Amino acid sequence: MQLVLQIVANGLLIGGLYALLAVGLTLIFGVLRVVNFAHAEFMMLGMYGAYWLWAIFGLDPYVSVFLITPVIFLLGVAVDRVIIQRSIGKPDVTVVFATLGLSILLQNAALTLWQADIRSVSTFASGSVFVVGGVRLSVAMSVSFAAAMLFALGLWFFLTRTMYGKAIQAVAQNRRAAALMGIDVKRVYLFTYSVAVAAAGAMGVLVAPIFTIFPRVGQTHIVTIFVIVVLGGLGSVPGAVVAALLVGIIRAGAGFLLGTAWGELSYFAVFLLVLVVRPQGFFGRRGAEVYGG
Amino acid sequence: MPIKSASLTSPSGQRIAFAVALVLLLCVPLVIRDIYWLDLGITVLIWASLATAWNISAGFAGGLSLGHAAFFGVGAYTSSLLFLRLGITPWIGVFVGALLAGALGALLGVITFRLKGPFFVLATLAFGIVVHIVNVNWRDLTRGAAGLLLPFRGGPQNMLFPNLWAYWYTGLGLLVLTVGISIAIERSRLGYYLVALREDEDAARSLGVRVVRSKVVAAALSAALAACAGAVYATFIQYIDPDSTTQFELSVQIALVAIVGGMGTTLGPVLGAAIVIPLGEILRARVGGGPALVVYGFLLMVIVLAAPNGAIAGVRLIGRRLRRLMDSGRKADA
Amino acid sequence: MLEVRAVTVDFVGLRAVDHASFTVEKGQIVGLIGPNGAGKTTLFNVVSGLVRPSSGSVMFEGKDLSHLGPADRNRMGIGRTFQVVKPFGGLTVLDNVMVGALTRGQGPAEARETARVTLKRLGLERFTDTVAHSLPLALRKRLEVARALATGPKLMLLDEIMGGLNPTEVNETLSLVQELNAEGLTFLVIEHNMNAIMRIAEKVLVLNQGAVLIEGPPAVVTRDAQVISVYLGEPIESA
Incomplete structure (x- = not known):
């Protein structure tokens, strides 16, 4: 029983991290109709930001997160202006491969600048755990989990309760009608993209004390994030959170029972099955998968 | 609506151009003696075939696959394992691999034909990753990350040659096969159906085009040809492992080559291989792997944003300008 | 019927x-x-x-x-046209109509002939090699009819x-x-x-x-x- 609790707790914590990435990715898809293949690269940049500020100035990631997140937000603004806005409404090949190209570029720019060396940040949070009811929880994981849940909750509140949030939802549902209603669609795109990638960057900073840092670290996670986003229903924020926690638990459980590889295989198989049988995911609107553009 | 292809009907001059190109390619090993360049040339031929295979399902039918490395891998592993375990020559193994990959491609086609845009892309991506995970972990069959080494045994009857020029001709044969099939499809009923479906599925169906059948046949052919390229690759390199055959990056690069050259056209993917592969190779040698891939990423972004019809569109434009220039020159002479 | x-x-x-x-x-x-x-x-x-x-x-x-x-x-x-026209935009007018003729079971050469005859009948022969998306709307509507007609409904x-x-x-x-x-x-x-x-x-x-x-x-x-x-x-x- 203790073991089961421990596995579930580990899974939940990992799932929380995925949630922070998945919420942004699903928001970008829902609003811009763009699959942001470069999403996890912003997390990677956040990790490197945390590493360098720690290595050079001795800044704790829990401090530097407040410096790095705005920088990544600005980077998101630039990327949106230069790449994303130009690809919206274009053929599928442009929409898919522009961000894929960006992902390759960012990964290898990091590889060129900082080499393939595996780096790590060690702070007070790195190794420390606390025990609740016999279950050991990593401090750093718990902090990032809390941040993820706060962000998701805040986003949900923002989208449903504020005027600007409702404007974003209007754009997600019908960009043409939203434009006719006087909503500045381009600004909504800019804002959505930048906030989403800034969240990915923030997550990178928060997990820096516990995860190793290397140029391709984003790639090891992005496919899992896609799985989550599709399971939750592309475009659905609550769906992404629930699916992220579920995948976290399944991954931890299946990994324990079947070994990492077959555990991974199992959720890819589920992913394919869901795409085929219920492509709108568990929370998505029916028709999104057919509507595509 | 993706890629424009001005006309499926081709001018008769094209046949002559093909013949000239083929003769030139046949002469390459007589002219180029340098091992480095010939080696690079063979790699280009294999990539050109692979991108051409991808283009049949992606360019003609509009299904942007990010899982084609799986078929390449199935081809490479099937022929290599048949050779290693059962002593069956790769000349036969290549066709067994093609059949197996074709069946797998058809299966993927059946389950994904309804999916559009990003959903199709993600489904093929997941499929590719499943095959990769199986490849890495089914150690009894594939030896996993350790890979398979093809011993130099028996020579030409086993598609293993002591000299590079023989590989050049094998690669050329592969390219002629894939491009030939690609042209045949483009001019056939199936080619018209695929392009019609890509441009507007509802209109195509209402004109009597059967969606499932057309897309599945295209997916199977595309997969089978990718597998052929895989088998030839295996005998050329004589060592295969999951990283060099079924990895996600490989699927991306297959798409990249075809897109840079020009999707939806027969010669685009070939041109793409002739540009991308040497460029990557030279950059890797001069400035290292990281910067080479930075250039790849940059190239991919610029092409899809600024010139989604690829390099072939530029070549055609220059060709048209030259012809006009020559025409006006002739008039001036007269 | x-x-x-x-x-x-x-x-x-x-x-x-x-x-x-x-x-x-x-x-x-x-x-x-x-x-x-x-x-x-x-x-x-x-x-x-x-x-x-x-x-x-x-x-x-x-x-x-x-x-x-x-x-x-x-x-x-049963042949049909679409109110919101759906040409195969990247194909020529001739190729658009050929798709219709091909599904009747004609081979490419024969279908090309059928398409030419159909285009002539609808007064579209001047636009045979025009890329469909560059046609004006009135002609795209006529192309809809030509394409459907070529299926022999x-x-x-x-x-x-x-x-x-x-x-x-x-x-x-x-x-x-x-x-x-x-x-x-x-x-x-x-x-x-x-x-x-x-x-x-x-x-x-x-x-x-x-x-x-x-x-x-x-x-x-x-x-x-x-x-x-x-x-x-x-x-x-x-x-």
Whole structure:
């Protein structure tokens, strides 16, 4: 029983991290109709930001997160202006491969600048755990989990309760009608993209004390994030959170029972099955998968 | 609506151009003696075939696959394992691999034909990753990350040659096969159906085009040809492992080559291989792997944003300008 | 030839077609009129197989079409055009029409010939090698007809092909329809141009809020008070 609790707790914590990435990715898809293949690269940049500020100035990631997140937000603004806005409404090949190209570029720019060396940040949070009811929880994981849940909750509140949030939802549902209603669609795109990638960057900073840092670290996670986003229903924020926690638990459980590889295989198989049988995911609107553009 | 292809009907001059190109390619090993360049040339031929295979399902039918490395891998592993375990020559193994990959491609086609845009892309991506995970972990069959080494045994009857020029001709044969099939499809009923479906599925169906059948046949052919390229690759390199055959990056690069050259056209993917592969190779040698891939990423972004019809569109434009220039020159002479 | 039996189509929160029933006899030209949103195009989509009805069925030449997709229905002899035109934008006009001819079982060479003949008949031969998306709208509408015609249909569904045409072009289109009809092709025509439809239709169906309001010869329908209130606004002069 203790073991089961421990596995579930580990899974939940990992799932929380995925949630922070998945919420942004699903928001970008829902609003811009763009699959942001470069999403996890912003997390990677956040990790490197945390590493360098720690290595050079001795800044704790829990401090530097407040410096790095705005920088990544600005980077998101630039990327949106230069790449994303130009690809919206274009053929599928442009929409898919522009961000894929960006992902390759960012990964290898990091590889060129900082080499393939595996780096790590060690702070007070790195190794420390606390025990609740016999279950050991990593401090750093718990902090990032809390941040993820706060962000998701805040986003949900923002989208449903504020005027600007409702404007974003209007754009997600019908960009043409939203434009006719006087909503500045381009600004909504800019804002959505930048906030989403800034969240990915923030997550990178928060997990820096516990995860190793290397140029391709984003790639090891992005496919899992896609799985989550599709399971939750592309475009659905609550769906992404629930699916992220579920995948976290399944991954931890299946990994324990079947070994990492077959555990991974199992959720890819589920992913394919869901795409085929219920492509709108568990929370998505029916028709999104057919509507595509 | 993706890629424009001005006309499926081709001018008769094209046949002559093909013949000239083929003769030139046949002469390459007589002219180029340098091992480095010939080696690079063979790699280009294999990539050109692979991108051409991808283009049949992606360019003609509009299904942007990010899982084609799986078929390449199935081809490479099937022929290599048949050779290693059962002593069956790769000349036969290549066709067994093609059949197996074709069946797998058809299966993927059946389950994904309804999916559009990003959903199709993600489904093929997941499929590719499943095959990769199986490849890495089914150690009894594939030896996993350790890979398979093809011993130099028996020579030409086993598609293993002591000299590079023989590989050049094998690669050329592969390219002629894939491009030939690609042209045949483009001019056939199936080619018209695929392009019609890509441009507007509802209109195509209402004109009597059967969606499932057309897309599945295209997916199977595309997969089978990718597998052929895989088998030839295996005998050329004589060592295969999951990283060099079924990895996600490989699927991306297959798409990249075809897109840079020009999707939806027969010669685009070939041109793409002739540009991308040497460029990557030279950059890797001069400035290292990281910067080479930075250039790849940059190239991919610029092409899809600024010139989604690829390099072939530029070549055609220059060709048209030259012809006009020559025409006006002739008039001036007269 | 075509029998629509109590077809109902429900979209989310909206009944687009409501127990519509009617028949089209071989050799007829039948007009389908009604205000915007009456469900005319949805009904076409049901007949051509793009939309599955929530209930009801469609019979063609005595066979139930319920389990057939659009491609098979076309191969049985139902051709259609789209109100919002759907050309294969990147292909030439000739290639667009060839796709239609190919599905009849012709090989590429033969299909190319059929396509050329069809283009000539519709006065599109000047645009044979033009890329479809660069055609003006009126010609794209004609391309819709050419493409559907090349499939060799027995029943043709025309969805507002006369919108935006000038009077001369309308006359040309009308005589083409009558010509083809004289050769044995049956027509079901959605049209907003009342004058035009009244001139060629043998029977007119009035659709309102998804239901067939009345059907009958044009002269009778125009006089019917209900139609006048629903659709025409005021009585029109007989053309």
